[in-house]
Amino acid sequence: MPQAHSPILERIARVLAAEQLSANATGSDASAAGAVDARWPAYRQQALAVLHALREPDAEMVAVGDADIWGAMVRAALTSADSTGA
Numbered sequence: 001m002p003q004a005h006s007p008i009l010e011r012i013a014r015v016l017a018a019e020q021l022s023a024n025a026t027g028s029d030a031s032a033a034g035a036v037d038a039r040w041p042a043y044r045q046q047a048l049a050v051l052h053a054l055r056e057p058d059a060e061m062v063a064v065g066d067a068d069i070w071g072a073m074v075r076a077a078l079t080s081a082d083s084t085g086a
Helices: 008-021 033-053 059-064 067-083
Strands: none
Touching: 008 033, 008 067, 033 067, 059 067
16 A cells, blocks of 8 residues: 655645645635645644544444554544644
């Protein structure tokens, strides 16, 4: 399985920033990459809220995977976020 090279909190924050900034979403910037690079830290708290919402898998997720492993992975991401000051 592929592994990301950036923390999940940062990736979620970048998606949230891009959603607001990019013309490909709800924003107006036709080339938002630079703006996302600069502004994603402002979305860390929202990203943290998303991670908290993901702590428990739903029924469809449990049907195809291990809920305990999922929970451990999300807890690890939250612990990492806490240690970096999110």
